[in-house]
Amino acid sequence: MNEDENEMDEEPKQIKITPIKHGTVIDHIRKAQAMKVLRILGLREDDIDSIVSIAMNVDSSLGKKDIVKVEDMELIEEDLDKISLVAPEATVNIIRDYKVIDKHRVQLPEMVKGIVRCKNKNCISNQNEPVISEFKVIGEYPVTLKCEYCEREMKGEEISENVI
Numbered sequence: 001m002n003e004d005e006n007e008m009d010e011e012p013k014q015i016k017i018t019p020i021k022h023g024t025v026i027d028h029i030r031k032a033q034a035m036k037v038l039r040i041l042g043l044r045e046d047d048i049d050s051i052v053s054i055a056m057n058v059d060s061s062l063g064k065k066d067i068v069k070v071e072d073m074e075l076i077e078e079d080l081d082k083i084s085l086v087a088p089e090a091t092v093n094i095i096r097d098y099k100v101i102d103k104h105r106v107q108l109p110e111m112v113k114g115i116v117r118c119k120n121k122n123c124i125s126n127q128n129e130p131v132i133s134e135f136k137v138i139g140e141y142p143v144t145l146k147c148e149y150c151e152r153e154m155k156g157e158e159i160s161e162n163v164i
């Protein structure tokens, strides 16, 4: 019997993420940001078929991190832009047949269009005009956006709360 498999009376210090066959693994999410990533992706109990696993406070060489695993779903560019707003240092791994076929860091775009709603209710982008919200990214830590129409600045929680 392998001693390592005997977990009696031992608190596992690290959660091992089991491999998935197809899907997306979002790694290196800063500690305690996993729920925000889920929110950004719109993965709610009601409208999801995929199996989603979350590991929070996982030990890594760079400190604690969160990991989100979404089975049978490959994220598209628009999803990644959204993720970068709440987890700018996340790594995205696309998995097919248990192999990582694509791995890259999310990149904070220079401009964010049509993803976030301006917090200023009187902003022209919130009226019934056919105007798409548009923000310039003016800060990375924390992510800070500035509305192109009303110049209102938004950061952190305000951004994740206003993701469309």
Ligand SMILES: [Zn+2]
Pocket: 118, 119, 120, 123, 124, 125, 147, 148, 149, 150, 151, 152
């Ligand atoms: Zn605005």
